[in-house]
Amino acid sequence: QKEVEQNSGPLSVPEGAIASLNCTYSDRVSQSFFWYRQYSGKSPELIMSIYSNGDKEDGRFTAQLNKASQYVSLLIRDSQPSDSATYLCAVSEGDMRFGAGTRLTVKP
C-alpha cells in the first residue's frame, strides 16, 4: 500500500511566525510532489509543486524535497491568519495519493 503520511495537527502558530508542515511517503519511485491548501468548505487549491531535490520558493511559501529520505515539507514564512487552512500533501508517480492533511491555525 502506497502511503502518504502527514501530522494531522492541529498546528498553531502566531502571526508572523514560520509554519512548518511535513510529509513522508512510502513509494520510492514517486516523481511529483504537491501541496494543496483547503479552506473549510472549499475544494483543494494547488499552491506548490516540486519535482527535484532541494528547495523551491514561491513568495512566502517554500517547498523542500528530499527523495533519499522520502520527505517533503512546506514552510510558510510570515504566517498570516488567512493561511489558516488544512494543507494536503500529494505524491504522484502516475496516480496521485493524498495525505490526510495538516490543519494549520495562525493566531493574530
Added chain:
Amino acid sequence: SAVISQKPSRDICQRGTSLTIQCQVDSQVTMMFWYRQQPGQSLTLIATANQGSEATYESGFVIDKFPISRPNLTFSTLTVSNMSPEDSSIYLCSALAQSNYNEQFFGPGTRLTVL
C-alpha cells in the same frame, strides 16, 4: 492550470434516489477524476474517468453504484445511485492539466446530503 465547474453545488436527496453531478473543464484534458471527501477527512479517489472507455474504479467503488460518463475531453458526469445516508459527502471532480508536470486541479465540489 484548468478551470473546473461542477453542477449542482449542493443537493439534498431522498434515500433510494439517484443524483448526477456534472463536471466541465475549460480546456481539453486527458484525465479526469472523481473524489469523495467526508467532513474532516482527506480525499478518497472513486474512479478515473476515461474518454471513450469505461471508468477505472478504485477498490470499494463499483460501476453500478457510481456510473461515470466521459463523452469528450472536457466533460464528465458522476451518478450516485440508490442513495443512502452513508453517501452524504462532498464529491469533487478534478482534472490533470495538459503539461508534463502532473498537476491536478479541482472543481468547487458538490455537497450531497441524503435523508
